[in-house]
Amino acid sequence: MAFSAHNLSCARGELTILSALYFEVGAGQATILRGPNGSGKTTLLRVVAGLTPHASGSLDFSFDDVAYAAHSDGLKTQLTVAGNLQFWAKVYGASNITPAIEAFALGDLLDRHVMHLSAGQKRRVSLARLLITGRPYWALDEPTVSLDAEAVRWFATAVQRHLDDGGSALIATHIDLGLPEAQILDITPFRHTGSQDNPFLDEAFL
Amino acid sequence: MIALLRRDLALALRSGGGFGLALAFFLILVVLIPFGVGPEGELLSRIAPGVLWVGALLACLLSLDRIFQLDFEDGSLDLLACSPLPLEGVALIKALTHWLTTGLPLAIAAPFLGIFLNLPQDAIFWLVSSLAVGTPALSLIGAFGAALTIGLKRGGLLISLLVLPLYVPTLIFGADCVRRGAEGLAATTPLLFLAGITAGCIAALPFATAAALRANLR
Numbered sequence: 001m002a003f004s005a006h007n008l009s010c011a012r013g014e015l016t017i018l019s020a021l022y023f024e025v026g027a028g029q030a031t032i033l034r035g036p037n038g039s040g041k042t043t044l045l046r047v048v049a050g051l052t053p054h055a056s057g058s059l060d061f062s063f064d065d066v067a068y069a070a071h072s073d074g075l076k077t078q079l080t081v082a083g084n085l086q087f088w089a090k091v092y093g094a095s096n097i098t099p100a101i102e103a104f105a106l107g108d109l110l111d112r113h114v115m116h117l118s119a120g121q122k123r124r125v126s127l128a129r130l131l132i133t134g135r136p137y138w139a140l141d142e143p144t145v146s147l148d149a150e151a152v153r154w155f156a157t158a159v160q161r162h163l164d165d166g167g168s169a170l171i172a173t174h175i176d177l178g179l180p181e182a183q184i185l186d187i188t189p190f191r192h193t194g195s196q197d198n199p200f201l202d203e204a205f206l
Numbered sequence: 207m208i209a210l211l212r213r214d215l216a217l218a219l220r221s222g223g224g225f226g227l228a229l230a231f232f233l234i235l236v237v238l239i240p241f242g243v244g245p246e247g248e249l250l251s252r253i254a255p256g257v258l259w260v261g262a263l264l265a266c267l268l269s270l271d272r273i274f275q276l277d278f279e280d281g282s283l284d285l286l287a288c289s290p291l292p293l294e295g296v297a298l299i300k301a302l303t304h305w306l307t308t309g310l311p312l313a314i315a316a317p318f319l320g321i322f323l324n325l326p327q328d329a330i331f332w333l334v335s336s337l338a339v340g341t342p343a344l345s346l347i348g349a350f351g352a353a354l355t356i357g358l359k360r361g362g363l364l365i366s367l368l369v370l371p372l373y374v375p376t377l378i379f380g381a382d383c384v385r386r387g388a389e390g391l392a393a394t395t396p397l398l399f400l401a402g403i404t405a406g407c408i409a410a411l412p413f414a415t416a417a418a419l420r421a422n423l424r
Contacts (some may be wrong), residue, residue: 013424046424049284049288050287050288051284051287051288051423051424052423052424053424063288064290066288067288068284068285068288070281070284070285071281072280072281072284073280073281074280074281074282074284074285075280075282076213076217076280076282077280078217078220079213079216079217083213083216087209087210087213088285088289090208090209091209091210091286091289091290091291092289092290093290129285
């Protein structure tokens with residue numbers, strides 16, 4: 001079992017956008033997904049997270065090992081920071097949320113309602129959830145959006161610690177996270193160029 | 207799953223939650239009907255079973271689109287789908303939360319509101335038990351409708367169209383149970399039919415709801 005996929009094609013709706021894609025992220029490694037807007041980074045990550053079924057190819061891991069973080073924070077604004085994190089801790093059966101709180105310096109915000117937080121603070125709470133899941137493979141979609149420089153460093157530290165513990169990470173981002181050993185995977189060459197399988201998807205209808 | 211139930215109940219009771227909306231609607235309807243119909247006790251007590259059940263049904267309908275929409279919009283439904291919780295369990299818990307915040311309060315408040323409509327004493331027991339047994343089916347069917355229309359903005363109208371035909375059997379047996387109770391006839395049979403509908407919904411609809419959610423989260 002490794003965090004890898006072979007000959008993967010991904011479709012968004014009926015439209016195949018990635019094909020013959022191959023990636024392998026070993027234990028303790030991070031791979032940065034690169035590609036212009038609309039190239040299929042989010043689609044690939046949703047396939048990896050098990051939300052979107054893949055059109056063909058094979059995935060060598062179980063979706064139960066993947067922790068996914070999307071564009072949206074997935075926080076309940078009427079609950080406090082602690083309330084949100086404790087909910088996910090119960091869902092994932094985690095007993096200790098202190099490391100997650102410390103990693104993103106959330107100690108002072110615990111009793112604040114999420115609706116009163118800034119966008120960057122919300123993002124930090126959302127990223128702290130990843131540590132709570134305790135899952136080995138992270139699939140992260142633009143995790144650093146609205147984070148300031150210091151919070152990006154906290155995030156990079158958290159990722160590095162995750163990798164040191166034998167985890168893997170697949171991260172779509174446009175900025176340099178400062179992870180020295182990270183590989184870059186540019187998905188532009190995997191863009192689907194052949195015909196669409198569905199005969200109703202003629203160019204004229206797109 | 208218990209954590210999800212507690213979180214959703216807490217959210218429903220906080221500001222912006224749906225709790226109280228259904229109850230207030232039911233209250234307003236039942237208070238206004240006597241003004242509209244006029245002070246004829248006999249007529250009121252004859253239409254009371256139907257009015258109370260239609261009111262409960264419409265009150266349930268009011269908050270249906272919130273069952274999944276809020277979680278979908280803030281992204282937590284994606285995260286729940288990735289979590290160790292089975293999506294069928296999430297669907298069941300969501301329907302249970304909806305029932306606890308709408309159907310159950312309605313069943314508890316109904317005897318007091320029955321007085322406004324001059325509902326005969328004998329029927330009150332049947333009113334409460336038919337609402338308690340029948341409204342879970344309304345929440346489960348509603349959750350299924352909500353899951354089907356999740357990606358749509360302002361899907362409320364479509365939910366109503368999808369769900370109302372499925373509500374009709376519950377309405378017929380529910381109102382019939384109360385009417386028989388009011389007339390002093392044996393009301394057990396319609397109550398058992400209601401229980402059957404609810405049991406069937408509990409058995410089948412969480413799976414249908416989860417399938418609809420999966421299709422819409424793609």
